[in-house]
Amino acid sequence: MLTGDQYLQSLRDGRQLYVNGHAVPDVTEEPLLRASALAAAEGYDRHYQPGEDASGPYFLIPTSVDELRQVQDMYLDWDFPTISTSNGLLMVLTAASRMRADFPQYAERALAYFEDAKRRDIRIVQTITDAKGNRSLSPSKQDDPDLYVRIVDRSADGVVIRGAKLHISSAAIAHELMVMPTKRMKPGEEDYSVAAAVPVNAPGVKIINASFAPRPDLDPDFYPYSSRHVMTEGFIVFDDVFVPNDRLFLAGEVEHSATFAHALGLWERLGSVGSYVRLADTLVGLAQLIAEANGLERIGHIKDKIAEMITYATLIRAGFEAAVQHSTFTPEGWASPDEMFTNAAKYHAAAEFSRMVRHLHDIAGGSVLTAPSLRDLRNPETGPYLEKYMRTMEGVDAEYRMRLFHTIRDFTADAFGGWKHVTVIQAGGGLYAQKVVVTNHYDMENAKALALETAGITPDGTVVSAAEVPSAELTDGYAPL
Ligand SMILES: Cc1cc2nc3c(=O)[nH]c(=O)nc-3n(C[C@H](O)[C@H](O)[C@H](O)COP(=O)(O)OP(=O)(O)OC[C@H]3O[C@@H](n4cnc5c(N)ncnc54)[C@H](O)[C@@H]3O)c2cc1C
Incomplete structure (x- = not known):
């Protein structure tokens, strides 16, 4: 395995990079890109184990529901290139499995590539x-x-x-x-x-x-x-x-031109859904904290908005759990998440994200954008005013509340926030891409059969006189309280 330093050294390999109008001779020295490289290097150090046969957990091929869940849980603490390596290799193996019957040579190459990537820890x-x-x-x-x-x-x-x-x-x-x-x-x-x-x-x-x-x-x-x-x-x-x-x-x-895109869509979207559970919970937490800091946590419409955010977070979690729990297995024994639950959860998380951010902004107030910086708080000329007017009550001082506002702005309303808004929609394919997969996997025959039964139409299309349909208690799935 590589250490963080060895990884950083490996990036000095003559790659041709550009940013902001200039060439980047060394990505580890470029101010705008350097932090990403250092975060990935930390990931290498965290996983490093000595020995020829050692390999990182990102090379695990899950063969059970528990292992699949374990890998997805680990993603929450990994840097993006490490997640992407795991996702990408699982995608290649899924594609290889689907191609094996037609093109065994490609399936073998994909497996050999997996082993080689593991050996080089790339x-x-x-x-x-x-x-x-x-x-x-x-x-x-x-x-x-x-x-x-x-x-x-x-x-x-x-x-x-x-x-x-x-x-x-x-x-x-x-x-x-x-x-x-x-x-x-x-x-x-x-x-x-x-x-x-x-x-x-x-x-x-x-x-x-x-x-x-x-x-x-x-x-x-x-x-x-x-x-x-x-x-x-x-x-x-x-x-x-x-x-x-x-x-x-x-x-x-x-x-087989679409085999890779389909396999990537599945793995990429499952990883996204797992991360959106945390994202949604974080939005709930920010909303609750700022409501408390503003003295609003018992107000009806604030509680209602937070309840909607909690429901949003819970449905993403439910979709993620269902996707993992309903995994299928390839002939090789590799676990593969359920397509429909994965895509439905990804769609829900992406489509409703901006509404949840709207609730957060509505709850938090305008200081999300206008709270002065902590440097102003530390400036003896301005600090006392900020101390006095940015605090709200005992236990909520200016610095704490300003940090909350800065975090909400940074997380949802500034450069990162804008990036996140577009990313939840587009990364892994736009919203329509998930709808296509969900529709393809949905049990439409069952839905049509239920609709025909409700209408009193037999499966062969015969309309039964309503008077002939036996009446029944309203017990099938819903009973008003
Ligand atoms: C921050 C970020 C990170 C990303 N990371 C990666 C990455 O690591 N790797 C990667 O490969 N990609 C990545 N993507 C790309 C992402 O998958 C695409 O942005 C997404 O698939 C949409 O493609 P597009 O941007 O070209 O938009 P477009 O294809 O122009 O789509 C815009 C809209 O037009 C619709 N549309 C486009 N073509 C048609 C058509 N023929 N018929 C009907 N509707 C159509 C789409 O459904 C969508 O609603 C990333 C995107 C973002 C924003």
Whole structure:
């Protein structure tokens, strides 16, 4: 396994990075990106064990419901590249299992890749979202053929790929990019059906970075959350990148072009749902704390809003539990979360998030945006005024209440808050993507049968005279109190 220092050293590998208009010669020294690398290095140190055979828990393949839950619980304490490595490898194994019957060679390569990644203790990120050009046209119909990543050359040793993948979280601080098609490709789009593991420092890979991280010269106390939790997203260009055969998991087989996207959707969304349980609970906690600090916790409409936030959090938790509990198992014995519960919970968490933030802002008041900084509190000229007017009662002093306001602003209404708002909707695919999966897995026949029964129509479509339908007590599932 690698130590944190060895990991940081491994990032100095000639990778071509850019941010804010300049090249980044060393990601561990770049002020805007450095914090992400250091957080991942801490993760390496936390997991490090000596010995040739040691490996991190992020390489565990769950084979039971308990193990699946254990891995998901551990995600809550891991840095993003480590979560992404686990997610990504489980995705590759799920895809391999689904491809094994048709393309056993790809399944074997995927397994070999898993073992190799474990041996090298690398971090892998998921690289699926293409530039996509005109969204209403398929890849082969675009006016520029590179708007979806594609194979531009083939040889006996491998392929050359060209295109771009956007928004890739933690790409700049990972070792490898797991590239895969963003959607199902049609016959004739074989060159777009490509999945591969590409080193971040492969010749031709260039990553242009963006991050919500507060600028390094800003007061960390004013950003109590985002100064400690940072993320970088990469706009990745593949400028004719060679991929050797042993890193190719799909190279033209359109019938499996969507296999990777489906498998990633499942694992990525389950991980998101697990983290949204904590996110929702945190929103509830902030709402309750600021209500108490403002003396509002017994007011009816405040309690009602918090009750709605609690219900939101509880339903996400219920969806997560159901997804894990109803796991299915691949022929290899690997556990796989339930598709419908995973996607329904992800949809609910994402679709209702902004409403919950609205409740928090409504409860908290305008100081979410206007509370002066703790530096002003410490300034002898202004501090006494803030002490006097920002406190509310015995036990609620200015510093405590201001910290709550700064946290709510940072967490939900500033750069990180804006990032989170868009991320809950888009990461793992927009809302519609989850609705499609839920609809596909829903038991529609059962729903139709119940509706027919309610209408007094037999399964073959015969309308029964209402007078002939035997009346019954209203006991089937609902009894008014
Ligand atoms: C912070 C962040 C981190 C991310 N991290 C990653 C990552 O690590 N790896 C990765 O691969 N991706 C990542 N993503 C990308 C994410 O998966 C996409 O943003 C998402 O899938 C939507 O794609 P898009 O941004 O291109 O938007 P679009 O595809 O333009 O979608 C915008 C809207 O248009 C709709 N739409 C688009 N095309 C069609 C169509 N043909 N028919 C009907 N409706 C359509 C969508 O449903 C959506 O409602 C990340 C995104 C964010 C915001």
